[in-house]
Amino acid sequence: xxxxxxxxxxxxRFFGVVIGVTLxxxxxxxxxxxxxxxxxxxxxxxxxxxxLVTAIAFVTGLWKLDDDSVDxxxxxxxxxxxxxxxGGLVSLAVEGIRFGITDPDDIAAPDLLAYFxxxxxxxxxxxxxxLRHWREFTTYEHVAADEESG
Numbered sequence: 001x002x003x004x005x006x007x008x009x010x011x012x013r014f015f016g017v018v019i020g021v022t023l024x025x026x027x028x029x030x031x032x033x034x035x036x037x038x039x040x041x042x043x044x045x046x047x048x049x050x051x052l053v054t055a056i057a058f059v060t061g062l063w064k065l066d067d068d069s070v071d072x073x074x075x076x077x078x079x080x081x082x083x084x085x086x087g088g089l090v091s092l093a094v095e096g097i098r099f100g101i102t103d104p105d106d107i108a109a110p111d112l113l114a115y116f117x118x119x120x121x122x123x124x125x126x127x128x129x130x131l132r133h134w135r136e137f138t139t140y141e142h143v144a145a146d147e148e149s150g
Contacts, residue, residue, distance in 0.1 A: 054087025
């Protein structure tokens with residue numbers, strides 16, 4: 001991801017991305033609460049769509065990340081992780097939104113919502129950092145150097 005290009009287009013766009021991703025992350029955290037408390041009724045009906053989103057993310061990731069400067073295994077590892085993360089994030093976000101609509105009293109407490117937003121913002125920062133440094137986690141040279149030094 002070219003962060004300099006995003007920043008050059010204006011801080012409004014950058015903060016828009018941060019706010020959007022934070023809202024999705026917050027909905028995903030609420031989705032985890034819905035899953036843990038058993039409030040995800042009818043998830044079997046929505047599961048094929050979640051799998052479809054995961055497959056679309058996989059194909060899009062392969063298309064965007066594959067270039068001649070990176071070996072295929074590295075791209076495949078990164079794309080698989082991206083697809084699983086995207087499918088899981090979308091699934092949890094949808095379930096979180098459904099939970100918020102059906103049981104708003106369970107998450108509407110101001111302090112609880114602030115905690116969810118704070119956690120979502122932290123996850124956003126970590127996710128953006130991870131996207132910027134994804135190649136460091138998937139290259140063999142980095143892993144081999146760590147094994148030799150240890």
